[in-house]
Amino acid sequence: MQLIEKLSILADAAKYDASCASSGAPKRSSEGKAGLGSTDGMGICHSYTPDGRCVSLLKVLLTNFCLYDCQYCVNRRSSDVPRARFSPEEVVTLTLDFYRRNCVSGLFLSSGIIRSSDYTMEQLVRVAKLLREEHDFRGYIHLKTIPDADPALIAEAGRYADRLSVNIELPTEASLQTLAPEKTIVSIKQAMQTIYTGEQTVLNEPRAPRFAPAGQSTQLIVGADDTDDSTILHGAEALYGNFKLRRVYYSAFSPIPNSPKSVPLAAPPLMREHRLYQADFLLRSYGFSANELFKGPGHLALDIDPKLAWALEHREVFPLDLNRAEPTLIARIPGIGLRTTQRLVDLRRERKIRFEDLARMRCVLAKAKPFFITSDYHPQQAESNSVLLREQLRDRPAPQQMGLWG
């Protein structure tokens, strides 16, 4: 099979993985050196495909032959898809070619499970090792980690890769049993623990060999089972706490060809995915906890963002006086982000904040208006009740034409 045909099949097989981040790597440069590549901590999106997703890395599978039968996966063994396998050298050639063209900032390599977990992991590590040692490649490398692989192999992967990730795949053990019978939550978390331990070991040891300096991430599929958002985000919060994950990626389940009956054949729930990312951002950067976002089991609202939902439930906190309030509370005002908060704090050191100042900053004024006070403004809506306010502030989807067949 020609290399170009393999690339078609193995890129097509890799598109369901959401992450393409190339950020968080330490500063590396090839200035005046043999070899190729640099990283500086900032990711670069070299292109965007018409699905609005960024192309930052060459994201491919080493092979889409797979012994497992995960129902949500296009590459499961019972799926009737064309199969292909790259040699490690072929992946190296493609990575370097795309990198020299400035089409990507590195490689994100994953694989179907062939022969055994250890054998598959060895093959992935071999690609990274070739790039780093034979070609002096200093660009970004993200390796998918096979859960049951020998910890020694994971440790070796960590020496070459900037980021490692083990996919948690589904939010609950029960779903995993039904949809991914060969995978277990125990082995997935063991692999996460191995990576976490590896990171901790080199922490504060400047002379130790590097270990996945851009940390670990994971992905879970949303909408393939019926788990609610509350369970998903409580799970994510635990992962951030227990394994210090850099990111949890949420991938709206995208219908696959020859779909088995066990998973939905519906359009991917993109708005739900979007709300989960918003809520996840509140956990990571705004100091929210999952318990604050959910009063019990259930989903996030689709028609309002999670920060607005929280504010409507906590009217006693608002309206906040922007000239006095703590920055962490200002950042909890709907429509006002971290950057605007910082700008407000900078400005109020110089003078009183007025209403028109907010119009000039990048915030969503319509959403923020009921929740703040300035020296010349007090919201009329401060007294109106949350149900009414929600009705005024919720997103109204553009009217959709009904499907011809209902």
Added chain:
Amino acid sequence: MISLECDNLFSTWREQARWLLSHQVDPSQVSWGEAEVADLFATDEPIPEGLGPFQARIPKALLELLESAACYHGDQRWSLLYEVSWRVSHGDRTAMLAGDKLGSELQRRIKQVSREAHHLHAFVRFIALPAEAGPELPEYVAWHEPAHDILKSASQHFVGRMGRHRWMIATPLDGVYYDGEQLIHQRECPEAWRQLAQNVDDPHSAMWLTYYSHIFNPARLNPKVMEGHLPSRFWKNLPEGKLIPGLISEARTGKQKDGQAKWVGGRPGKKIANPVTVGAGLPAMAVGQAE
């Protein structure tokens, strides 16, 4: 009214601004223009030589902001910077901040400039010259059309990225060439560089185009988000740019039902035999060979 010309050089503008501030020249009394475009209202007032009595203090942080905003192409490119300097040196530091009317325009320009530098890092596409081109020519060339004056500073990024390789980026205004040891910037891009960058053949582009088409998931079609990140003005210089309309229309006409690309769907598939399971629910390891 004083009419000045700084050849679009920050260092020249800075000397002029220092002089103007020291003579307490009000921002409404000065304008900058191109040498050949004389200001309609400009009069040739006698300009005193030497610095005036007023000691203007410009904080270092502001100087950095001004230098960055100076790369912005647009109306009032230089006079806006002078107005900000005037206000800050007279004790009004809000002129630097996003909450202020003038400050927000300053910050907006800085943001546009840094975005454009990022666009250079992301959207430059190097094409290899044939190996027999020789050591006098670059190994990789690119044609790029930035909206602001970012090439000189932002192209430093590629020195770290490309190692000892020789490369060149030509633009409608300026150009840079890295000869393997040092970065050479030409304010006026030599015609030969332009020719080289715009006429180079790319016989090996099929791999990248194939990858781009196949990593796209038609079931998640969302061209609006794409255009927000990848403004259409860049499409014409990106090899994948010409694929975009076709991928969108193919997705709209039926490919949206699942994520698979048409070509892959048309190929014969292969199911894999169920391997022997090692105990209930345990991973099927060390069994068989799938390939």
